[in-house]
Amino acid sequence: MASLSPKLASTTAAELTSFVGRRNDLTSVRQLFSVTRLVTLTGIGGVGKTRLALQVAGEMRRAFPDGVHLVELASLTDPDLVPQAVIDALDLPEQRVADPMSALSDFLRERRLLLILDNCEHLVDATADLLDQVLRGAPDVSVLVTSRQALRIGGEHIYPVPPLLVPDPEDTLAPGSAGRYPSVALFADRSAAVVPGFAVTPDNEAAVVRLCHRLEGIPLALELAAVRLRVLTVDELASRLDDRFQVLREGNRNLPRRHRTLQSLIDWSHDLCTEAERLLWARASVFAGGFGADSAEAVCADQALPAADVLDTIAGLVDKSILVREEHGRNVRFRMLETLREYGRARLTESGEQPAVARRHRDWFAHLIATASQEWAGPRQEDWATRLRLDHPDIRAALEYCVSEPGEARVGLGMSGELWFWGAMDHMSEASIWLDRLLALDHEPSRERAWALTMRGFNCIFVGGDPAVLDRCAREAIEIATAIDDAAAIAFAHHLAAYRRSVGSPDDLATAVSLFLEALAEYAAAGVPTQYADGLRVELAATYIALQDIDAADALVDEMYARCSAAGESWNHSYALWLRGMLALIRHDLDAAERDLAEALRIKGPFRDTLGLALTLEVASWTAAAQGDGARAAVLLGGTDVVWRSLGSRMLRGRRTRYEAQARAEVGDGLFDDAYRRGSALTVDETVAFALRHETPEAAPAPVDSPLTPREREVADLVAEGMSNKEIAAKLVISLRTAEGHVEKILSKLGFKTRAQIATWIAAQHAGSPHA
Numbered sequence: 001m002a003s004l005s006p007k008l009a010s011t012t013a014a015e016l017t018s019f020v021g022r023r024n025d026l027t028s029v030r031q032l033f034s035v036t037r038l039v040t041l042t043g044i045g046g047v048g049k050t051r052l053a054l055q056v057a058g059e060m061r062r063a064f065p066d067g068v069h070l071v072e073l074a075s076l077t078d079p080d081l082v083p084q085a086v087i088d089a090l091d092l093p094e095q096r097v098a099d100p101m102s103a104l105s106d107f108l109r110e111r112r113l114l115l116i117l118d119n120c121e122h123l124v125d126a127t128a129d130l131l132d133q134v135l136r137g138a139p140d141v142s143v144l145v146t147s148r149q150a151l152r153i154g155g156e157h158i159y160p161v162p163p164l165l166v167p168d169p170e171d172t173l174a175p176g177s178a179g180r181y182p183s184v185a186l187f188a189d190r191s192a193a194v195v196p197g198f199a200v201t202p203d204n205e206a207a208v209v210r211l212c213h214r215l216e217g218i219p220l221a222l223e224l225a226a227v228r229l230r231v232l233t234v235d236e237l238a239s240r241l242d243d244r245f246q247v248l249r250e251g252n253r254n255l256p257r258r259h260r261t262l263q264s265l266i267d268w269s270h271d272l273c274t275e276a277e278r279l280l281w282a283r284a285s286v287f288a289g290g291f292g293a294d295s296a297e298a299v300c301a302d303q304a305l306p307a308a309d310v311l312d313t314i315a316g317l318v319d320k321s322i323l324v325r326e327e328h329g330r331n332v333r334f335r336m337l338e339t340l341r342e343y344g345r346a347r348l349t350e351s352g353e354q355p356a357v358a359r360r361h362r363d364w365f366a367h368l369i370a371t372a373s374q375e376w377a378g379p380r381q382e383d384w385a386t387r388l389r390l391d392h393p394d395i396r397a398a399l400e401y402c403v404s405e406p407g408e409a410r411v412g413l414g415m416s417g418e419l420w421f422w423g424a425m426d427h428m429s430e431a432s433i434w435l436d437r438l439l440a441l442d443h444e445p446s447r448e449r450a451w452a453l454t455m456r457g458f459n460c461i462f463v464g465g466d467p468a469v470l471d472r473c474a475r476e477a478i479e480i481a482t483a484i485d486d487a488a489a490i491a492f493a494h495h496l497a498a499y500r501r502s503v504g505s506p507d508d509l510a511t512a513v514s515l516f517l518e519a520l521a522e523y524a525a526a527g528v529p530t531q532y533a534d535g536l537r538v539e540l541a542a543t544y545i546a547l548q549d550i551d552a553a554d555a556l557v558d559e560m561y562a563r564c565s566a567a568g569e570s571w572n573h574s575y576a577l578w579l580r581g582m583l584a585l586i587r588h589d590l591d592a593a594e595r596d597l598a599e600a601l602r603i604k605g606p607f608r609d610t611l612g613l614a615l616t617l618e619v620a621s622w623t624a625a626a627q628g629d630g631a632r633a634a635v636l637l638g639g640t641d642v643v644w645r646s647l648g649s650r651m652l653r654g655r656r657t658r659y660e661a662q663a664r665a666e667v668g669d670g671l672f673d674d675a676y677r678r679g680s681a682l683t684v685d686e687t688v689a690f691a692l693r694h695e696t697p698e699a700a701p702a703p704v705d706s707p708l709t710p711r712e713r714e715v716a717d718l719v720a721e722g723m724s725n726k727e728i729a730a731k732l733v734i735s736l737r738t739a740e741g742h743v744e745k746i747l748s749k750l751g752f753k754t755r756a757q758i759a760t761w762i763a764a765q766h767a768g769s770p771h772a
Contacts, residue, residue: 022052022164022182024744029056029159033142036157037135040145043161044321044337045269046220049146052161053116056144064142066113074119079126086115086130101133108138115141121148121320122272128153148269149319160321163217163337165744167209174707175202178209180748183217190226191234204234211238216337266343272320279305280313281322281336282351285344286361289393290326290335298364299357327729329386358401362411365391365398369415376420377530379568382606389425389608399434409441413448417455420531423462424571426608432459445480450489453477457496461503462611463647474500491522495536502543503651509547516540534560534572541579545586546654554583571612574603578616585623593623598692613684614643618652620691622659630666631675633659638679639687646684683710707749715742719755720762 029052032039041049057068071089076082083100092107115134120127128151131143135155145151150158164183167173178184179200187208191198200208211234215221228237270278283300284291291299293311301307314334317323323334336344348354368391372384388395395415402412416422416438422431435456442449454477460470474496481489498515501508516536523533537560544553557579564573577600584593597620604612621636637660644650664672682690708716718728729739746758 022048022055024747025052025159025161026055026059029144030060032157032159033060036155037142038131038145038151038153038156039143040147040150040156040158041161042147042150042158042319042321044218044340045148045266046218047161047163047321048219049161050118051219053118053144053146057114057116060114064112064114066111068114068116070116070118072118073123073127076123079123082123082126082130086117089115101130104130104134105137108134108141110140111138112140113142115143117143117145119147120145120151121269124149124151127151148272148321152319160324162740164219164222165741165748166212166217169206169210169213171709173205173209175205177707177749178205181212181745182748183212183215183222184208186219187212187222187226190223191229194226195229198229207234207238211241214238214241216339218337218339221339266340269320269322269340270343270347273322274313274316276305276309276313277316277320277322278347280310281317281340281344282347283344283353283357284317284323284334284336285341285348286354286357286397287336287341287394288397290333290390291394292331292333295364295391295394296334298367299360328390329383331387333390361394362398362401362408365395366411366415369395369418369421373418373420373529373531377534377564377567377569377572381568381570385424385571385606388421392425392427399438403434403437403441409438410444410446410448412438413442413446413452417448417451419455419458419535420529420571422455422459423535423611424607424609426610428459428462428611432456432463432465435459445484447481447484447486447489450477450480450484450486451492453480454489454492454496458499461499470500487522487526488528491519491526491528492532494519494522495532498536499539502539502546506546509543512543513540513547516543530567530569531572534564534569534575538572538575538579545579545582550583550586553579557583570603571607571609574600574607574609574612574616577603578612578619581616581623582619585619585626588626590623590627594620594627597623601688601691610643610647610684613688614640614647615651617643617687617691618656622655625659625663625666628666630663631671633663634667634672634675635679635682636687636691637663638676639682639684639690640679642680642682642687643684685710685714708746712742712746712749715739716746716758716762719743719746720759722759 029039029041041053043049054070057070061068069089071086073082073085076085083104086104087100090104090107092103117127117131124147127145127147131145131151132153134141135143150156164186165181166183167178167181179188184200188198188200211225212222215225225237225241232240270281273281280296280300283305284296286299287295293314296314297307297310301310305313314323318325318334322340323336326333326335345354348357369388372388375381376384399412399415402408402415412434416431416434422428435452439449439452439456453473457470457473457477459465460467460473474493477489477493477496481493494515498512498519501512501515504512516539520533520536520540523536537556541553541556541560544550544556557576561573561576561580564570564576577596581593581596581600584590584596597616600616601613601620604616617636617640621633621640624630624633624636637656667675679687679690714732715728718731723731725739725743728734728742732739743755743758746752750758750761752758752761
């Protein structure tokens, strides 16, 4: 049996705490050694790189007859001494080290062993030079490196070590299930060592989940938090973690000095950065979420950090594990763990730059929304939808700046008044909050105020607001737009007036048509972005249908469909398809109706357009009833009503009565009600899939006792199909990290170790096995 070197054996024996989690990481790292001889574990300080490396070494020691040898470099400051440190770890006789590299080469050339070089980030160049020579001269030597920064030499395979998987406090967890998450298990294990008898119980489980989520699954942070249980309860500790650097200032004395407090841990990473990297770290902390290189260049660059240097500086922070690189579709974004963000914000405040950087941040996102508005009705629309959804946390932060900084409300009014953004992203209720706050701060007549008032009026219709607020906003918007003679604002206000009439009394429909046509002409004359006129056309066509003027509706919809198709516009194109489907249903061309409605549903995928989904699913249910499939219609009606309830209002009431009665007559009340209940139990995604005939509730039931969320179940199905994490990410349009996180959660919740077990479980679920 291969034995550990004395130093590694000593270290392993000294591990006084258990190794928790990292099951998949262990397997993945071991598998890498089947294709390479150099693996570098990267990640932020305290994430558990060293513990993982030692565990991997312990499991692989049989493969190395000449032993596994640990080289600890954390305390070494002179790069010239790196070869000597390796020699010491190998326990070479002193007389052979006059020429360290020659001695190493001679010793290692014929040996089969594993070297672990631990904590190399401050000696990257020296370590890379040494290992390049070692790997070239010793063909049977393998090397496992831990570092916050990759070595970047030939043959290196980088394995990012992520924080431990954490439960989301907003998820509904079955009582007692939180312990399946590695972060919770680690915290419970370390807490029991501090407070004998500690356990995660129904009384403290929610607080433990909150705490683990707040500390982002960073093992060292969890261990430091456990130490504080000597003087605080879990609830008290979780409540105090807004100032985590102060709370987690105490650690165990037998930890390395740099690991004794969270502050010193991150100080260590900060010291390893170049001046430009420290500057970018501090400035990038202003971002509330992830960000792209263009955002970093716009917000973080100045004379001290030229825009031309930002990309290389980002690369340096990625190498040092300060920033995490993620791919979203065709774009790369970067994010920072909240712990590192808070540290950066503290440095930014100390530097006195925070006000200027925050202003640049607000200006950039105001510019981004303005640019998106001009380009929205074109071929880049889906890209913009994805981009703005990802940037939503920073748009909120920019709006908060406009609210909190004196004199900045008008810019916020301009940002929050974009109807297409809030509608396509399904944030209409949130829009009302920002609009109310901003309108209360800036009362001066302006285009921004007139536009925001009109937007607020639309919101009152879409989300069921106070009619008095609608009346006041509509009246004031017209008054301001007319007073300042702003043609675009007048057109938008007239659009609101028309839409208000169209959803009111049937006697108002003819008046609504006249107002719509007036506003449409005004939009064209004022050069308002196309999406506003197209939104009006959707509402006008629906009004024509309500008036039974089918020819007028057909002409308008066909023109809009052709133009959106030619422009590569998707959002209003999906509404044109919805209208085409409804018109085909009226003409009893049922195949065409289902085809157009299905295409509308598929197009809506990149958007978060709940209203559009509800409208399209509603007409799809009518089409099923008209096709004589009463059970299918009932399922769709049940699923559609779930969507309507989430909106707090319902449209298209008139025609539903007729089609629901037709479906009931087809299958009978009992079967109809059963099918309706099945539809009501579906998620929105499941209802859409059912409408697209991808699956049926009977063929793919959501198991009652399944601990998986609908998204996790979807991922599990794809795992069962044999898809890799990368393929899952591409299919679901999510990042690779998110896909990996879903798979980790599935394994954790089900208590499995392999993807094959997931596939077996899914097969049992589909077969209805009680043992799944």
